[in-house]
Amino acid sequence: MKETPTPSGVNYQRVRDVVRMDILTGVFAPGDRLKINDLVERYDVGANPIREALQQLRGEGLVEMIPNKGATVRYLDERVTRQMLELRQAIELMVARKFAQTGSYKLLDELKRAQERFEQAVRDGHQSEYHSLNNAFHDIIIRAADNQEAELIMSRTSLLIRAVRESVGYGPERIGSILAEHRALLDAFEQRDAEKAGEIAWLHASRASDDLLDQYRRMMKARMRVEPAGQSKRSRVPRGWTPDLAQKRP
Amino acid sequence: MKETPTPSGVNYQRVRDVVRMDILTGVFAPGDRLKINDLVERYDVGANPIREALQQLRGEGLVEMIPNKGATVRYLDERVTRQMLELRQAIELMVARKFAQTGSYKLLDELKRAQERFEQAVRDGHQSEYHSLNNAFHDIIIRAADNQEAELIMSRTSLLIRAVRESVGYGPERIGSILAEHRALLDAFEQRDAEKAGEIAWLHASRASDDLLDQYRRMMKARMRVEPAGQSKRSRVPRGWTPDLAQKRP
DNA sequence: TAGTGGTCTAGACCACGGT
DNA sequence: CCGTGGTCTAGACCACTAA
16 A cells, blocks of 8 residues: 555645645535635644645635635636636747757657557547546656746646546547647657747647637536536535636736 | 834735745845744744745745745746746747737837837936836736736746846846847737747847846856855854844834 | 634644754 | 754634624
């Protein structure tokens, strides 16, 4: 038994990790209030580790906190989703350029093998593996850029975007173009053409964005039809709650 | 008869804001330990608001925290600085493309006026205004992108990079090319040429990066000469530390 | 005005590093 | 194994809101 069921470390880390997981697995839905007392009971620790965990998750963009009002699971509206996707697009372009310029042949080989595995899975119709194999491909490129700041942003936004993505999966025609775009990217890398690689990555990310935003809108529309007023499992949102949390002091 | 000369809000926010300011104004230097007890005394609050403030600053990238070891002001080595500059470069490209595509003529006018003010200040030799006028120009472009995520990253990294930049200023030849690059960017915007605008912004950011990293290395070398090898990053804080807090109770 | 729930303090607890 | 300093708990305090 090498796997610990609960994360290790000091309490505020454990709470942070398990709340993060609970948010990402849908135990807490977007908009749900995260009350200190509920969490105290749920995780059997005092209020302060809870508060610190929530502050950290706020820093990760998973949670919104308002002084004297409390924390809620961040609600991703279309605008914020678009902003994240644009940011990812910019980073994808940057790391692609950098890979074309400085990526070692060893990494290029690794990338080719990742693509091979992806294509094989598609030929075999193993849909459940698409997402992780696609991620594996992009991770190699990103990690090669030696930019932890960018990596951090990519992984954080991945987590948030996964919530939207996980319910729908890829359409069959989209998979085909993903593979084609990856191959074009590999070509550009092999030619050491940074600008071309960047453009392909940019376009690739752009198509992925359009795809995801499409699905997002479809999801919203369906949800609206089925469930006019959402009510979550544990903590209910107070009546008259407005999802407008974006208020900032200029 | 209660005044609030210090930032308002709940304690952990006040502490966060004032510690941030103290870091950025050099009261706390990179590598300094931020001990809970010192801060408790300095700001006259309990440990927990301090801890929460530090957790938030950690999320902003200003502070490093290690469980059971404490917090230190984040030390920006050359690698991290480069990573931030690359990230900013990617974002500059993205927002420039977006401005060329969707920027209103009103904003374009605003941008031209900002550039005018910048050029005038250079003609008049008002060096102290260069930095803020340059920022003003770029801010217009970034804000037009309607991307709070990207804006947040730009402003956070600005704060961190300012610490390196503030000591040196711009060389006279660099200022000339900055102005030329801005004019080229304005041209591309006017032609609505997104790709060209992106490339100019990319190159512009690239030159700024090289410039800053150059100065960074020069600074390090000078520091090394003054303060040779000695003890490494451990125990950088003198024993009888206790900063002269003349500003504790104004 | 009572209730709910976020915030803060005092002090106990405990991990680590030095001697 | 003692001191320093980070972590956590219990409970008081206080902001907001519903009645």
